[in-house]
Amino acid sequence: MTDVTTSVARPAVPAPRESMARRGSIFLSKHPRVRLSLILSAPLFWLGLVYIAALAALLITALWTVDSFTGQISQTWTLDNIITVLTGSLYQTVTLRTVGVALLVTVIDVAIALPIAFYMAKVASPRMQRILVIAILMPLWASYLVKAYAWRSVLSQGGIFDWLVSPFGGQSPGYGLPATIITLSYLWLPYVILPIYAGLERVPDSLLEASGDLGGRTFPTLRLIVLPMIWPAIIAGSIFSFSLSLGDYITVNIVGGANQMLGNLVYTNVGAANNLPLAAAIALVPILIIFAYLAAVRRTGALNNL
Template identity: 80%
Template sequence: MTSASVESRPRRSAARAGSAFLTTHPRTRLALLLAAPLFWLVVVYIVALALLLVTAFWSVDSFTGEITTEFTLDNIIEVVTGSLYQTVTLRTVGVALAVTLIDVVLALPIAFFMAKVASPRMQRVLVILVLTPLWASYLVKAYAWRSVLSQDGILEWLLAPFGGHTPGYGLPATIITLSYLWLPYVILPIYAGLERVPDSLLEASGDLGGKSWSTLRLVVFPLILPAIIAGTIFSFSLSLGDYITVNIVGGANQMLGNLVYTNVGAANNLPLASAIALIPIVIIFGYLFLVRRTGALDNL
């Protein structure tokens, strides 16, 4: 018997013992499987948010430009009471709400057709078509809409015979572009919710004399409301934090993301940027708190 085979026996026995231990202790096995992703989540997300919160209570020395780690509420007070930040916050929330409303209105008929009208083969094709825009670069899509909405763009060319004009750059262009960017994120949860609605319920409603609109309003809508809210979480939160689209098609209009970017880069005021960044975080956490009992979070 060679020395190599003798050395391999303890290794195999240790491996078997470890395998037997994990087999009989499912919680330990689950903990080991989740250790790496949970560590990444804690370090990248929770710790980053904690540092962001702490930084918001620091200040920048006006002479040296260095960050002073002494506790102060100046940044929070400035963000809460400053007219600029109030105006930008209202503008940002208004844009996010408009984008969310537009996406829900567009997503409902598309998702309903995919789930209840299209054949199984057509469903697969439509799902691919909905997902296809997500494969393209964010910047490519944003600049494509900049070209479409420009004064010499294709939209101007299409509207010219009817005396119409393109909205150009500004908040309308921002809303249009963001609605296009986040529409797939709204369609998919609603489509998944509609798939879970039994066809027998629709047939029973029709047998009992229910008209199409009554069936949709009284039977389908209450069942897919959590899925709709789940889609709005995506469009609303993504619009709140966006700043690239505003820079590309928004003209001189600013949103909260632009103020954060400006204070981090040009102004070199990280504490104030952190205080501004807390606004969309507080808004989205408040929204999640309101919808947590609807079951929407289970559809994400």
């Protein structure tokens, strides 16, 4: 008798489907623009929420008024606050003073930062470069208020600065705009040195050697070769010092005495005067100034190489 073996056919096992993650990865690899949009969506959303929405709220608040009897904010839109800021002699004077201080601080910081950054990038040894970078970053670890009050003590009458210059017939500037400019220049100097140092590091040493081999002197080499190459870095540092000086008000209160800047007017109207719409209108002025500064810099083409 012959055994008949009956084989039972097994159902075919389907191939495992690709997971959603794998299919999404394949799709994103084939569509780089979609991948870039997803990467930028979160920071752009945060930028729009925190910055652009805040600017819109600031502009809307500047169009409101404060009831002179109740002190309550009236949400009736009007241009009175903006007209007052643009036409008032006090605000024009303070605006010119603020812009002048910011420009002078920027010029001082750039003039000090250039030789320091050049020495760090082209002269100092690698070990000395690290030491100098740490030395420049160390003031940033200290409190802003501690540094401002330290300069108040240094520049006050009978302070350290007065003690140093009195044998030569000099005296301390005391409280006022000179003390404000000195303190702001010290506070923002690291923000100017580091971009210029990074720009100088990208300048090839071979260019400087070639200029020396061809008989180029030091200052023509710096002016004709180095300066055009590091101009974007100088612009980047100037943006830091100019914008930070433009909106500062704490340093002016500590070392500036009665000299007011735009930040002080904003603080006064928010606190003592309780006039938030007027404070918002004043706050629009430094924003417009920095936008105008960035537009002027952009026309030079320096931002294209950052």
